[in-house]
Amino acid sequence: MAYTEKVMDHFANPRNVGEIPDASGIGEVGNSKCGDIMKMYIKVEGNVIVDCKFKTFGCGAAIATSSMATELIKGKTIDEALKLTNKAVMEALDGLPPVKVHCSVLAEQAIKAALADYYTRQGIDPEPIVGKIQECDHDHGCGCSDF
Amino acid sequence: MRKIYADNAATTSLHPLVLEKMMPYLTTVYGNPSSLYAIGAEAKEAVESSREKIAKLIGANSPNEIYFTSGGSEADNWAIKGVCRALKKKGKNHIITSKFEHHAVLHTCKALEKEGFEVTYLDVYENGIVKVEDVKNAIKDTTALVTIMYANNEIGTIQPIKEIGMVCREKGVVFHTDAVQAVTQVPINVEEECIDLLSLTAHKFHGPKGCGALYCRRGIRPEILIDGGAQERTRRAGTENVAGIVGLAEALELAISNMEERNSRLTKMRDRLIDGLLKIERSRINGDRVSRLPGNINMCFEGIEGESLLLKLDFAGISASSGSACTSGDLDPSHVLLSIGLPHEIAHGSMRLSFSDDNTEEDVDYILEQVPVIVDYLRMMSPLWEKIKEEERNN
Numbered sequence: 001m002a003y004t005e006k007v008m009d010h011f012a013n014p015r016n017v018g019e020i021p022d023a024s025g026i027g028e029v030g031n032s033k034c035g036d037i038m039k040m041y042i043k044v045e046g047n048v049i050v051d052c053k054f055k056t057f058g059c060g061a062a063i064a065t066s067s068m069a070t071e072l073i074k075g076k077t078i079d080e081a082l083k084l085t086n087k088a089v090m091e092a093l094d095g096l097p098p099v100k101v102h103c104s105v106l107a108e109q110a111i112k113a114a115l116a117d118y119y120t121r122q123g124i125d126p127e128p129i130v131g132k133i134q135e136c137d138h139d140h141g142c143g144c145s146d147f
Numbered sequence: 148m149r150k151i152y153a154d155n156a157a158t159t160s161l162h163p164l165v166l167e168k169m170m171p172y173l174t175t176v177y178g179n180p181s182s183l184y185a186i187g188a189e190a191k192e193a194v195e196s197s198r199e200k201i202a203k204l205i206g207a208n209s210p211n212e213i214y215f216t217s218g219g220s221e222a223d224n225w226a227i228k229g230v231c232r233a234l235k236k237k238g239k240n241h242i243i244t245s246k247f248e249h250h251a252v253l254h255t256c257k258a259l260e261k262e263g264f265e266v267t268y269l270d271v272y273e274n275g276i277v278k279v280e281d282v283k284n285a286i287k288d289t290t291a292l293v294t295i296m297y298a299n300n301e302i303g304t305i306q307p308i309k310e311i312g313m314v315c316r317e318k319g320v321v322f323h324t325d326a327v328q329a330v331t332q333v334p335i336n337v338e339e340e341c342i343d344l345l346s347l348t349a350h351k352f353h354g355p356k357g358c359g360a361l362y363c364r365r366g367i368r369p370e371i372l373i374d375g376g377a378q379e380r381t382r383r384a385g386t387e388n389v390a391g392i393v394g395l396a397e398a399l400e401l402a403i404s405n406m407e408e409r410n411s412r413l414t415k416m417r418d419r420l421i422d423g424l425l426k427i428e429r430s431r432i433n434g435d436r437v438s439r440l441p442g443n444i445n446m447c448f449e450g451i452e453g454e455s456l457l458l459k460l461d462f463a464g465i466s467a468s469s470g471s472a473c474t475s476g477d478l479d480p481s482h483v484l485l486s487i488g489l490p491h492e493i494a495h496g497s498m499r500l501s502f503s504d505d506n507t508e509e510d511v512d513y514i515l516e517q518v519p520v521i522v523d524y525l526r527m528m529s530p531l532w533e534k535i536k537e538e539e540r541n542n
């Protein structure tokens with residue numbers, strides 16, 4: 001399994017690592033059982049995401065996709081951020097190995113979860129705008145229960 | 148930058164003396180061992196003298212009990228499928244193995260389940276060691292085979308093979324052991340340890356890849372797995388990997404000749420490294436500390452994930468692994484770590500280092516310098532670590 005140069009770059013030098021103390025929204029997705037948790041912080045001013053930071057527990061692809069996702073929405077409007085897809089994250093990284101596609105899904109979901117939290121804090125029901133946040137897209141088929 | 152290869156359980160470097168012994172069979176002596184003319188006969192002679200050497204080195208009664216294979220996986224497949232299919236005709240349809248075997252054994256057992264075999268997967272407990280009592284209790288009239296690995300490839304725990312062998316002998320059950328990780332790291336004598344079949348592979352002890360052997364005690368007749376020509380006294384077809392076989396015998400002899408000295412050196416390095424790494428908070432060593440291969444270190448660091456740890460180690464020049472090589476690419480933590488009772492989230496943060504003759508005390512120093520820094524860095528960006536610390540504060 002080989003990662004692209006871009007993935008390795010974002011893993012080796014992740015952009016926007018950390019927390020935002022006065023964040024406008026915080027989203028967390030994933031599950032420690034599966035080995036990936038992403039936590040996204042956004043700071044919104046007016047209609048613009050002026051800052052975005054992340055913390056991730058996970059594989060190289062999980063860290064790289066989190067990093068890339070923050071880059072893709074930083075400085076963008078909320079509407080633009082809502083349109084961010086896992087495909088866009090993957091393309092920006094020049095692709096991911098098939099078994100790691102779920103990491104890009106997690107990154108997309110983490111951004112959506114942060115936006116949902118932002119709306120909730122405004123007293124707005126996020127679901128019609130952001131959609132449902134999927135907790136997990138892959139089957140936990142480790143087979144450990146088979147033995 | 149320092150380069151440290153610390154993944155010798157995955158594979159080892161080829162010893163220069165082994166390569167030297169192999170060279171003639173890769174160049175001038177290219178004859179087919181089955182041919183009658185001189186370079187064929189010369190190749191044949193090399194194969195047979197290797198067989199003799201190997202038989203002596205593992206305490207077999209006769210060279211005729213050694214069969215060459217393409218490696219450990221084939222030896223495991225042949226031993227298990229061969230014995231079980233042969234004994235099924237005598238009404239035996241039960242296999243006993245452990246939960247943490249290599250996939251070459253586990254997947255073979257799974258395949259036999261589809262053929263109607265019942266498989267008992269024995270517990271390996273928190274220390275990663277099968278209980279002889281459990282083997283004894285699991286044996287029944289229909290048991291065709293007991294297959295328990297000699298030493299585990301991920302956590303390095305050494306199993307009570309002689310005791311298991313004696314139980315099987317007493318009960319009249321055939322006993323196979325996958326000794327791929329143990330050969331040259333543990334003194335092995337198939338006669339004294341009541342082993343009926345044993346798998347080994349050259350690339351784990353500085354021999355070439357793609358060449359292994361199955362020891363099969365006289366009188367035990369596994370069904371043939373590879374049909375074809377009459378090689379290996381008609382039991383295993385295929386033109387012999389002459390250079391590989393010569394390399395296997397040479398590597399085995401070399402590695403056994405300095406085993407004692409190497410084991411005491413590696414054990415010291417291993418224990419110093421484990422003690423040093425255990426100073427990292429919320430770290431743990433996986434598997435028994437004493438009944439353990441001399442070069443194996445397997446640890447978990449809570450709050451971080453294994454692959455990112457490996458990538459960081461690689462940036463620092465250290466080649467390590469997280470579970471066995473064939474597991475990488477999987478999304479789930481290793482079945483070995485789950486089998487010793489680790490929760491998923493902790494099993495995800497594992498690291499295996501495995502040493503050989505090529506490693507030094509300086510390697511240990513360097514690893515002890517690098518790992519804590521990397522673990523700290525990954526924890527700094529881990530929301531799971533944040534949670535763990537929060538829980539600590541609340542308790």
Ligand SMILES: Cc1ncc(COP(=O)(O)O)c(C=O)c1O
Nearest residue numbers: 218219220249251300327328348
């Ligand atoms: C315990 C064990 N069994 C079997 C194998 C398979 O051996 P080979 O790679 O020679 O097929 C390995 C090595 O990967 C192993 O560690």
Ligand code: FES
Nearest residue numbers: 031034136138140
């Ligand atoms: S989040 Fe549950 S399987 Fe991935």
Ligand SMILES: [Zn+2]
Nearest residue numbers: 036059062103
């Ligand atoms: Zn992942």
Ligand SMILES: [Zn+2]
Nearest residue numbers: 142143144479
């Ligand atoms: Zn599982």
